[in-house]
Amino acid sequence: MVHGADGSVATLCLDLDTTKALKGVVDSDAANLRSKLSACGVTFVEDFSPSGGRHLYIPLQERLNASEARELVEALALTAASLDPSPHQNVTDGCIRVPGSAHKSGGHQVLITPLSQAYNVLRNRNPAASIAALRTALAPELARNHALRARQAKTATAQGTAAAHMLQINAGSETALRRTARTGVYDAARYKSPSEARMAVLNHFSACGWTLAQVQNELTGQFPGLAALYGSIEKQNRLLGQEWAKAQTWTQKSDPRERRGKYASINNTSPTQPTGGAPNLSSAAIHQLVNDLENVLYAVLDHRLKDRGREGLSLRFLIRALLAYMRTKETDVLDVGCRTLAAAMGKHHVTIARLLPALVDASEGMLTKVADARHKAADVYLIQLPEQYQQLARELTWRKGKIYSIRPVFRVLGDISALVYEAIERDRHSPTSAEIIRSSGMSRSAVEKALVVMEGLGMIYRDGRRWRISATANLRALAERLGAIEDYQAHISRNRRERAAWHAYLDRFVEVRVDESDLFDPEREEHWTPPDDAALWLAA
Template sequence: MTTFAPARPVEHGTPGPNPHQLWAALAPQIAARPTMRLWSAQRRFGQVRRLTAKLPSEPAAVPIYVRGRTRILVFDLDAKRASAAQVAVDQHRILNWLNACGARAVIDRSTSGGSHILVPLAGWTRLDGLRPLLAGAARRCPTLDISPMLNPSWGCITVPGSPCREGGHRQLVGQTLAEALAVFTDCPNPADLVEQLMVRLDCPPEGQVPPAAPVPEAPSVFFAGAGAGAVLQERYRRRTPMPAAVLKFAETGRLAPAGRWASRSEARMSVLVHALWRGASLDEVLARAQPGQPWHRGFSAAYDRYGHHADAALAKDWAAARAWIESILPTVQQGTHKNQELTGGRGTPHARAVHRTWLAHATRWCDVTLRSSPRRWVIAAVLQGLAVSAARAGEVINGVPVVGVGGRSLSLACAMISESAVWSALRLLRDTPGSPVLLVAQGAGLAADRYALVTPDVRDNCPRGPGRPPVADVHPAWSVLGLQYRRLYEVLQCGAAGVVEIATAAAVSRSSAYDGIAELCRVGLACKRGKQIALAQTSLDDLAKQWGIAEQRTERIAAHQQARLLWRQWLQTREHPVIEPPNQGQLAGPATVWLAAVDDEQDRQDYLASVLATGPPRRTP
């Protein structure tokens, strides 16, 4: 286990590593986005600039969050809150916590006596998972400033090598540059580090209640029963036995060889997922984990670190496992994988070719017509989502694909972009002459708008050539990483290439290609091999798992179901309005009677069409 030396006071003027080298090496490792904020007396850290390898002349801080997620835990110890001596005490206390959990960190100090402890995390973590830990640490460390970590929008931190406001530069404490760089690149910290720290500081996760086994009561079409007795419905269960490695861990607590799981946390989750697949309820799992039962020595012992919060931790893991299964069951039932190309239409080869050809033409139209537009990448995602929707549930009429799809459903196929972005993109496509989308029927009631996927006025010369977009969902990881990098990644999937070749194939400028490739390399999707750029070992699925996108997709689907339910209820109310009787002793005025009928069916359809244009009115008191 790595040990930390106590923090040593730094004398002003003591020579340290070159600040230029510190900045160039560590700033890209710490920054969550390729930007930086420069400090000035007038605007504080209000000036945003692109992150550069050259050391800025002013104090500079890099962002620690991207889309509400961070991969670094920062302890910002400020000497102005107490004294430099208290900073040293708090620093030693925090390092002892990390040392007990087997974690490594990078420590730097400013000329004012403040200190930063930078702890890389094994995966991208949301603020909700860090808030209890930060609050518990702040109660024990008077100099700890947790405000940068509590603000996912503009939270930033100055890094080693950055100039200080008092003069001089931030210097490493007790480490060389090579050692500090190895902490970020070579030695990942434990996957359950945050959980270990919260247990050590006695900080139960936010919103967690100590009682036995709180289970969410969210309705589900896949589960039967409620609470801790809910089980997966019979038709969705697996009939095969639980894998031997999973069962062995549940019974003995021994991890499988060959790196099957990175930590005991992943092994516990694997046990719960396989138990869910095979029709077990939370009550049954708790029963198997009791003393004298098969899973007590292994699975139950894996929760001993949580102490009296063990049942609550198990309930939280159970809810996460259930949410994951609910997120993939629709895909499993459709017999397709989220990255698998669809057959399209009614499942005929002709329908498949029609949708592929249309998507190639539509993408070419988007690249040419909207090349300089900032909406280009959202429009391209919506076009691919329309092709997928038409292949799944549309029809081909006289060789033209036709599909009726709503904005909510389309958003799930378009990397989970917002519904408002989808509706805005559809309006642009409908209103642009020569576009590949033609509105053929306006939706009414529960029926969605119907679109014909027509050939645009700008066509692809070789629509069936290599590198054309597949008729498949846009991977949801791009909702976090950025849709503007997707085309570069798809070009790299065809093989390694130079930057100029990539820019030409992706129809982007060279500067955009350089910026995009740098971002792909930073997140681990691409790597440089001399002058060639190639795909790295990290996949989009790996990033989606780190960022918890499956849980977000489940939340989005639940929100869509609720919105559709409210819409159906409102439509039923409009079709069968209630006539409210007047108050006793008063005459019925115009405001107390709701009309119960319209003149004829045509008037009714016209009325519904007008309502759909603006949505339901606000409910009056």
């Protein structure tokens, strides 16, 4: 039994189960857990079962109550696809098969750790400091579970079981193919073999715009299940390049943007091409214009928008999203839709549609609407530097770094954390807490709370009285650990479904051009000669 009579735990039991993932994933998870635990100074005992599963035991000097133990194991489960947290989720019946126990499939649990070392680990056990270091290392996963529980608590029903609840938490918005890539477990009713399953996964990644290098990178990262579907490293090295080429060919053939209909619409809604006038701005001119606009944003617009409360906070990020899109596309004429901006900002597209007119009014000529949306085309906006701010923009020094809308990690941490991080990242010197409060225009409690959270996640650190960005912090990896990438992908998928439904609705009202040749073929005899009266009489 894992829990004592009072529900407390003397040993954390990590069960890596082959029913949750393939054996290759179990071995990979075990190696990653060993590395993580050793880095935190945590000692453990390991064994393996005849079925290919593994157990890691972490003995404790000070017992943990059931909720604390469950919290740690569930956080570790987010880093290991094959880790089954259920032994710590059932206080009355949670149990685990210890080394030397008979296995149901035959054989016994075999101890991997040398016996003398295992005896020493179990005798000395792990101090509270080691468990605290482990909890610090798992801060993103702990925060993710807390947020997911709060979200699920709003919709949970009394009939839901704890196991189903945890399954929903762990699964989140993850797609079936991503789950296959993570665990190696696939739907046998849909895919007849591992070959078909991994081709489906590769097709999915190709359609999402991945490169072969990115896929190879994640085989030892967040998607070890895809590597396990190959069976061996030799087979993986031999087939991955060929199968990726097939996936790219299939994706290009099935891309709806490459399809061409037989008939063209009579009502052409494509944007008209310029026929004269001023030439388009060069790439260098666009980047210079964005830099000048950023100066006006930080010096004037931010301070005016901060007085508008929550709406002002959203407007500040909306103008940042437009400037980031402008720099990426290298154009001052933007025809980006509300759903695209909503995905970039982590908002609802209805909110974006409400904020855009407000931003046009508040920007004092920086953002101007020049064309209304028509058919499948979005509203068109022009971004320019107002004349009254041109001298100010030239006098101020350009800031280092890039401007962002909302990076995925801040979809979880919130808009205030994003502004605080930007204030530290793009300031001309490392700011103090008072300077961040003054420049961001937010309350002291909100800023200090954001600083504490980001410091706990290792994103920033305090150097005396000043705050600096941690050079070792990887925001994308942190976003994956917090579940923000899954949320972003779910948002993109939802946008695609809604956009496809809207386009299908619009296509019902599109007239098609029908050529005369499609109604009549001059080489085909279509004249019908009626029979004469004699033939009709004989037939009767």
